[in-house]
Structure formats: C-alpha cells, structure tokens
Amino acid sequence: MTNVIEAEQRSFMTGNEVVAWAALAAGAEFMYGYPITPQNEIMHYWTRLAPKFKRGFLQTEDELSAGFATLGGVMAGRKSFCATAGPGNVLMQEPISMAEMMRIPAVWFIQQRGGPSTATVIYSQQETRLTCLGGNGEGNRLVYSTASHQEVFDYAIKAFNNAWNYRFPTFVLGDGYQAKMREAVTLYDPAQRGIELHGTSRMLGRSSKQLDGQQVRHYRNTFNIEEELYETLMQHIADWDHMAEEVVEWAWEGDEEPDLLLVAHGVVSRAVYAAYEHLKSAGYNVAYFRPITLRPFPVAALQRAAGRCRQLLVAESAYGQLLSLVRDSLYGKTCAPIEGLLRPGLGITEELVVEWAQRLLARVG
Amino acid sequence: MVERVEAFVGEYAAGKSEVAVNRALALRQQGKQVTLVDLDLVEPTFTLRPLKHQLEGQGLNVIAWETAQTFGLGEAGMQLHPQARSAMLRTGHLVCDVGYGVFGSEVLNLVEGALACPHLGVYLVVNTTRPMTSSVDLILEEAKLFNPLHGLLNNTHLGAETTVELVQRGAQIVQVAANELNLPVIATPALAEIAQQMDGYDVCGNPVWPLRRYLQTAFW
C-alpha cells in the first residue's frame, strides 16, 4: 500500500476531510456510506482519494445496508468503516447491535446534528446516549468524543487499532460543527510516529492457502436458552471491563477542592475550558473535567475530581445526555448540587458558560 | 448587461468565499457597481447567507438566500436563488462565489450567459497547506478540472498559525504551477496582519490583497 502521507504536513482543512485522511492513514480499506448532512464530505473526499490508494467504496441504498455491509467487510478481514449522523445514526443501531453481540470490530464516525428526527443538519450533542447506549443491548462499545481536528486524526487511528484489538464496535463521536469548521491539523503516517497499526483477521471466508486443517466457522447471534445468552453476554462484559481499564481517557485540571467543577465533552469542552481559564485568572476556585472516552465513561476519575467540590456545572448541546452519565457516576459519592447548562441543538459559547459559572459561584460565596 | 465576471473556484475550504467577498468589497471601494452571487450549492453552513444584510449595507448587491429563509428546511437548504440565473442582466461587475465540487467551471452555467461574457475571469484559489493542492503537480491536476481558467490566486494560510514565510512559500509553488499553465498569478490574498508585513507584493512580484475575515467561524 502506498504511503498515504509521505511526510508530516500541517494542513488547513475541515473536520470531514480529516476523517477521510485519518481513515486512509489508519489503513482503512473500505468505506460504506449513505448521504446525510453534515457528513457527506467524508464520502466526497474518500471517493476522490480511494482510487489513488487502492481503497474501496460503496454508497449503499440506506444506512442499514451501509452498516451491515461494513460488518461484512470486517468479517471478511478488511478494515472497514462507516459514517453517519442523526436519523442515520438511529438506523445504524441495528448493525451496531449485531457488532456488539458478535464482537465485530467495525468503526463509525458520527457527526451529530440536531434531533430528534430530521430536525437540523448543523450541530448538536444529542446523539451521545444513542452512540453510547443505543441498540437493544448493554452498550458494549468504545466511544471517543473529540474536540479538535488533531484529535479526530489521532483518535481515528486509535479507533481502528482498539477496535481490532478488543473487538468491540468503536466510534469517533464528532458533530456538524467540527465536521465543517476549518483549522490546522498535522497529518502524519502512524509508522513515522512509532504507532503500529493492528493487524486484521478473518472471521469469514478463507484464502486457498488456509484450506488444510482449518475448522469451518459458524457464527450466530441468536440463542435458544436464556442461560446461554447470559453466559455469553457476561463474558463480553468481562472483556469490555478489561478493555475499559486500558482505554479510558479524560482530562482534568484545576483545584482539587473547587467551588465549581465544570464538565463538558466534545467541542463544547473548548468553550468550557476557555471559561475555566477565564474564571481561574479572575481568581475563582474552579476545576475542569472532560471525559474523552464517553464509553467507558471515566467514572473513577470523575469521582476523584468531584470528591470535594462544592458544586458541578455540566454544559452540553443536549438535554441531559451527558448530565445523566455524570449523575450516574457520582451517585452516592457527592452531595454537591449538579446543575445543567442544557442547550439541545444550540452552540455554547465561553461567555455563556462564564455567566452561568459566576452565578453559581456567587451562591457559594 | 454585466461587463465583467470574476468567479472564484477551487477546492473545498480553499478560501473562495472569503476571497470573493473581499474582492467584491474592494471593487466597490473603487466605485464599481458590484453584484456578488452565491453559487455555493453544497455547503449548508459556511456560506455568504449570514452576511447578506451586512454586505448590502456596504454597498454590494448580493444574490443569496438569507439564512432565515433557508434554515429550518430540514436537510441542507442549498437551493440556488432564482435571481442567480439572470444575474448577467445586471450592470457592472459580477463576482461569483463558486462552491466546491468536481464539476469545474461548468457551475457557471447556472448564471445564464456568464461563460460567454467577453470579460470573464475564472480564478483558481489555492491554499498549498491543503494536501490535494500542496505541490505543483497536484495544483496542475486540480487546475485541469477548470476549463476555462484564467488565473490562480495564492491563498496559502494555516488560519491563526499563518506566517509571512508560509505565504511566500505558497506563492512560489503557485507561481511555478501558473507558469506551467501559462496563466498569471492574479494575487496573493492574505489576512491584513500578514499583508501588512509584505509591502504590497509577494516574493514573486504578484500583488498582495489584504483580507478582512468576514465568514464567521461560528455560523449559527
């Protein structure tokens, strides 16, 4: 395979483009997709670049088929990925459920838009719950929530590696704002930074070289007996718990006994971090926490961060999806009030966070 | 009938809209009658629409939907404004902000008669920090998509990280490509802070166009 990126380059581009380049650099061989705003440019760029690097693409008839075709590609031993948004993400829950049950390492890039239903095409953080816990299972998934183009590039490479290593459906959760915003990013060949790309294996189909002595493999995701399901699922959960210890990521800064702990994920964390710095330099006693893996959620780390805080403010462009995860993590661990700055489908600015924070900080006095 | 048409074409996020807006305002400053046409038909978010009123206040005629007229229509709201078709019936200069896509100069078919204008300038906006236009060969490949093509612009930048040195390196790459194509480099647009340090011309002797940022980074 020709080197996708010959030498590190600092480039100015949009988030969707970064996804296409990152997937190429991570060794993805196939993309299956379907048009839906705001992720179409991933396909537009992949289809332009794919032939140059001998990668494949198919625009299928809908998101269901795009997702299931991705599973098929992965099972046949090729790194495959899919991208979608909004109502497309809702449809993807079917193939994702199969990936969870059958431990198929497919990768998805999600560019959140306003919901529910068709709603807006621009932006939101309203697919947090869906991407982490959608489907009719226990959410055995790995979900990264990025906040910059560099992270999209870096975590895309991680996503493919961790998917094929731990064998759970893996997600890079972005949003329409990140998809369209323009900023500089360093594109690099993972090998040049000492990052080894994880190998693939085939679940289905064999090359002619493998015929001797190879067992035929039968896969199913149905179970006749509840106990069998229970045992299988508990094994998956044990594997997931093991993965969780190794992949969980977060960012935490500030005082260990803050008057206010600010919590946000994804692109909102940029505004919240800016607000944190502003408040800190204004002399307030504040701290900042950002989950980078939403699933597994950095429960222990948040418990430490919130252990001795007076109150929390959770900011998100959704109506409580991050807030629920925070409350769930801190249940029984804190009596501090947890307030939500909840703006479903709307952007959140540094100014707004500062305004809310100052109001809450005044309460503490 | 419009006398001169300038169309800014190029790759996605090359800076076409920013250059088109600034150019239109610069022409207006020179006392010309200017109509700016929004031909961005793919990108629902990073467009001229939020600027329509502001630019009209600065003396431009702007053919574009207003944000409020297109948002809330579910998918992309990327329809062409009906007045775009007959834009050549206006007077003075026509500046076209052409969205991205693999269709090249054909997009100008949407402005009936534009391609037949005797004073037509189709200009390729190039940012050499973008991987698909980062070398002479790649720029030549991109330029092949556009027929007719009358010139190139060196819009090399890295947003907030831009330096004069970066812009000048870009100028040199674009100049070599332009020479291969037998086309002029029309200008090097650059943000005012950078342009100030360049004394009116880039290292290849092409004029520097100082740019003011109009397209917002927060677009709601």
Add this chain to the structure above:
Amino acid sequence: MERIHDHDPAMPASWNRATKPHRFCPGCGHGIFLKALGEVIDELGIAERTVFGCDIGCSLLAWDFLNVDSVQTHHGRTVPVVVGAKRANPELIVIAYMGDGGGYAIGAQHLVNSAMRNEKITVLLANNTVYAMTGGQMAPTTLPGQTTGTTPYGRDPDATGQPTLGPEMVAAITSNSAYVARGSVSNYPRLKQYVRQALENQLAGRGFSFVEALSGCPTNWHTNAKQTWSYLDDEMTKYFTLGEFKTPGQAEGGEDK
C-alpha cells in the same frame, strides 16, 4: 384555475398561496410536477380528502406547498406513512411524493411491498438522477458516466449497476388493477394526464398507482437552460422510456409518447 387579482400569478386553488413564490431552484422540475398535481386535485375536487406526504431531500420543500393536510416524513418512509393513513381512513386520497433516492434506495422495500399489496395509494416520484438536496451524490437513477459527489470519476456501471428502472419494476410486480407510468416535466400535458389517471385509479378504489416524472435539476447538473432540457429530452430518455406501463384491466406494456 383561480385568478384573484390581475397581477397575481394564476395558480391551482389547491396550491398554498402563502408559500409562493416557492423555494425550489430556478429550473427545478418539482414546480412543474406539483403544478400538474395541483391542477388535477382541483379538477377532481378532492382537496378536502387529500393527504399529501413528502420525503426528505428536495421533495421536503413541498411540505407546505399545497392547501391540503401534509406531512413530511423520514427519508424513504413516506409510503408506509400514507399506507397507514389510508388504511385508517379509506375515504382519504393519499399521495406519497418523493425523489429517486427516497423511492428507489432507502424507500425501495416500502415501494415494492406496498405495490405487491396493491395498496390504494398514489406514489409520485421526481427522478432527477441525483441526491440534490444533500449536494449531488449518486442516486439509483444516476446515468452511467455521470459525475456526482460520490462518483467523482463518473458512474461505473460495472461497480454500481445500471440506472434503476422504477416504473418497469413496479409494473412487473403489481396487480392488474394498478396504474403505472413515466412522464417528463418536459411534456406537461402528458404528465398531467398520467397524474390524473393515477389519482382516478385511487378514487375508483382499484389499486396502487405510480407516476415517475423525469425532472430537471440544473443546480446539480450544472447546466444552463438549453443544456437542462437537452439532458431531459435526449440523455435521460436513452435510459428511461416515457409512457404507461400498466393501465387497469390491460396486460403490461409501455407505449412510447
């Protein structure tokens, strides 16, 4: 056709005046297709009983286009929604309005199944060979060699097949009491006649009715006026035959216009 003031453009009474001028692109075929529909609704006097469903994509711009109860559904799901409405209240005249993506890609299973069940609904599908609203990606009816957002080097039929022939498929699977036709916005009287026969089929309670209209999209074809009509009349008709594919009581067959 109603004309209220001398300077008001004439338009069907079943058109919602408040939302005119409409927001379709200049040169778009939807306006013409919807004019045929509006006139037929007027002539048949069915506005009060009509329920109009539209899909995602440019067809969604028709959500407040008519003076009839309307619902914009999810992508590809307009057919099942109007099926549900019709079965709940068979007095209604239900129309599912969509594009080639909504009908032949994501909505294909619903189109096929409701046709097989001979649902007494009318499906009107505007075929412009692209996913226009989302920026011009390949559609089921994209022509071989056509450049789109996801076929930047031209559609390769070896990789992605030939353009979908929707009316032919529907005609092959529906009952003999169905009505199936393909018209073009470039031949308005014939298109209107097809729309009328389709709605009459539903009115008479005979069965499924389906009309595809070849529709212009200069915005995504990047064509001027002359090139747009040429694409419709000369290029698209190489793949998409105009005519009626099924008329109630007769055997299948298509007649050229």
